[in-house]
Amino acid sequence: MSTAPALGMYLPGDSMLHRTGTRRKMGLLLAGGIAVSFTRDPWVLLVVIATQLALVAFARIPLRVPLRQLRTLAPLLMILLIAHAWLDSWEAGLLVDLRIVALVLAATVVTLTTRTSEMLGELEILLRPARYVGVDPARVALAISMAIRFVPRIAQKAQQVREAQRSRGVEKSLAALLVPLLIKTLQMADQTAEALEARGLD
Amino acid sequence: MSAASPRSQVIPGIRISQVTHAYGARTVLKDVDLRITEHKTAVIGGNGSGKSTFARLINGLVIPTQGRVSVDGMDTKIQGKQVRRQVGFVFQDPDAQIVFPTVAEDVAFGLKARREPAGTIVERVAEVLDKFGLGDYADHPAHLLSGGQKQMLALASVLVLNPAYLVLDEPMTLLDLKNKRLITEVVLALEQPVVLATHELDLLSDFQRVVVLDGGRVVADGAPADSVRTYRRLMD
Structure with a gap:
């Protein structure tokens, strides 16, 4: 039986990253995501990408797993790079691509080390106020x-x-x-x- | 069913009274009338004989166009939700039944829907996964299991809710011989009464009753050997 995970799916393990609380990981992902979205320094983005790859290794997840997931993004990254180069500059295209890679890697690190049910549990809590407008958080999570x-x-x-x-x-x-x-x-x-x-x- | 059951005051068993069912102009069951009180009952018949519709009637997934179906006195039309809590259902294709990405999450789903305490859910899930040989796969992606393991997971996800009855709709069609035997062993060892719709004639010797459907009608109903003989004659 193959053990390859589907896109962004949890890979069981007992690393510190696996044991870190879901709320903390999701909070860090959100904060990091906002920071990455606003930075215009490609070196900062490269450091973020390197850090994510180090975290993957630290969680004892084979590097090919996130890299395979990034490979599926390659056509999109190429289109964005060419479009920006044509409309603006190569540097602007590169910045956008690095930003996307950093965000996807960060999300991948969280989803590979956190059970879906735990993330959905947190989402249900976050969505509780939506009950007042007739949205059932449990249904959304399902x-x-x-x-x-x-x-x-x-x-x-x-x-x-x-x-x-x-x-x-x-x-x-x-x-x-x-x-x-x-x-x-x-x-x-x-x-x-x-x-x-x-x-x-x- | 134990005498101490809260349902001991009602007539136990599955009652199918004068049922006819049609999908549009196509009649799939005609004048079916029987009571099932046996511990292990099988329903056999050719393709399109009405087996799957018969199975779906029992837990209220299909409401008959004519007639009435009841389980322990509960009408499937009026008390569908209560009936489904009593009657577990296993589908032919386990992939249709598994709704969560990992094995343990899928088994836990029904318990969560019933708002069981978190501690109970963890305990019950671990217990059931061990019982069905899936203990080592708790966090495994469900789509990467083998066909036999997927069907075992589908069965575990239903049985974790302790249904009073279990209905299985051709659960072995997609399995190899080894897994067919494995699932049969599990089904035969169950405490709850079972209704199995199947094509697997070799596995019926341990059943108490075998109903044969042909063109939506019951054409034989009795001991396995007699019913299987009738079925083979129909297929010749």
Whole structure:
């Protein structure tokens, strides 16, 4: 059985980072995120990135895990770099890219060392005031959790559809991928709604 | 069911009274009328015979277009929520049933929804995961489990709530022989009455009653050997 985690998913461990309180980690992420969003010094961003990578090593998580997650961002980073270079300057593009990498790495460090249920527990507490406007925090937390759970499932379904298309000689067709994937996703949503009802959520 | 049960005052068992069910113009169950009081009951039939709809009737996921279904005297139409608390349901595809990213979180979900104390949840989850051989996978991403482990997790997530009955809709269809046997062993050892919709005829010898559906009608209802014989004749 593979032990590779899905995008940003918790990796069990007993490092100090794993044991640090969820509220503290989320608070630091928020504060760090705000600071990173406002800095214009690329050296500061490089130091933040290096620190995050050191934290990953400190949490005894293989470096390839966050790097693989960053790789999925590569096309977006490239587009932003080119767009900024064209409209402004290469330096501005580089600054934006470094900022995104720093933010994603920081979020990755938190999600890899914190159980989803613990983060959702904190989110539920944060959302409590929303009850007064008719929002049920527990439902919001459940919806987020299911969205996280659905990411690998949809990726799996997309892979199945792609393989089925290839076996029938269709190498690259967005419509041939998207239409069956949409149908499968809607079927999956239907089944999950039924399962939630069966498990006592009305 | 124990005599001390709070439901001892009501008629125990599952009652399906004169049920007909249709999805639009397509009738999937016709004049089904039976009471289930046996500890292990199986429902068999060909594809499209109505097995899955029959299973879904019992915990109120499907409300019959005609007739009535009750569990321990509770009508699934009127008391659906209470019925679902008494009747656990396991689906064919465990992926449809697992809603949380990790194993322990998914098992804890039902207990949290019932607002059990945090300490009880931790204890019960650990106990159930150990019982189902998933103790070492508590923090493991659910989507990375094998097919057999996923079905075991789906079963654990239902049984952690101690339902009075368990209904399983073809839970072994996606499993290999080893996992089919494993799940069968677990199901047969359960204390609660079980209704199993299945195609696995080899696993029925330990059941007390086997109902055969064909075209939405009950065509045989009795001991496994007799019912399986009828089913094989239908399939020839």
